[in-house]
Amino acid sequence: MTDLTLNVPHGYRLNPGTDLLDLAARLRETMEPIRDRIEIEQIAEFAAKALDAADLAGTPRPESVIFDAVQAQTVHVGQILSGEHSCAPNMIKVAVTDDPETGEVYALVFPKQQAFAQELDEMELGDYYPYWKEEDVDQPRPTGVSPPNGRTGQRPGPGSCAAPTRWSPRACSPSKSAPPTRTPI
Template structure:
């Protein structure tokens, strides 16, 4: 019987004779544009936050917003890597091991964005081969996988893992695709960042959420009064937020 705590959500089995270096090259070509897109979205999110904060405070928008956004994202990533919080990064990682009985190569993928999972599936370089304890998790196995086959998967993964933690494995061949830190080349990609700026409705929703989470109430009456004032806050925010243009990103307020 396999360990009830064993959970492999992004596990794969490679075809017979698969070359890890060829696999790495294929995955790198797939991962790079995905990582770039995710990174552009992150910088756009930080840039939007900086510009919206200025709008809501009634101050002049900064002229160096892309630089400020890249700096903010770099600080954010540094905090993630220091273990201060667990927000997702934009990277893809892979750890390879083998099943000592069959000799099959097994892979664990590490990412926080489904774009990478879809990219791996679209490449067709490996068979999606997850496993978890259905009773312990309350989650059913994938459609089309029988109970006997599912149980055999757990045994295969236990053999391949050799006792290491699947969430932080040791003794495996590791491949990391991309850096979690933003690249300085983003300074010249204002048009691509602009394309990832959230729409006004999303910006208003985010500002409202931030306002709500910052509140401290001393009584239920205060909390009720604040909730009653939310439509007015929403209108105030909607009136304050201005469109974000390429000139706002690339050179600040003209």
């Protein structure tokens, strides 16, 4: 998938009567612990790198390794947000719109981490309603996202999709537009 504006593997037709403020609170309550766990894992990776570097160099281990790791993770998040790194940020984005003709409300959810995508599959937000336009990308329609009547570039109708499509976030690497930088440990 190369353009999330054209291809949305996590689209939902919300249940009638869904209160959007309740939905936002429910998403926050569900996703914040996942975000916290991801950040703790990232801090642990920075701490392990600092300890490994000291051990390999034969120098004493830093006394403030956790503080240093938290600082390194904070710098890394800043690099992601500024575009210096192309790592997936620890967040999800949700766009909600309504169909003025039918009154149905739709949510497009853009999870940036696999753990968020997995939890979305369990939340029962409404009817799974993804969108995939093969003409605009070089990739075929993913398993579970099938076009109605065999036509591409259209939203599948209710019940025409299999299980939600899962995707893997790409590995962290500096973005092509920013010069490579070193993350202090």
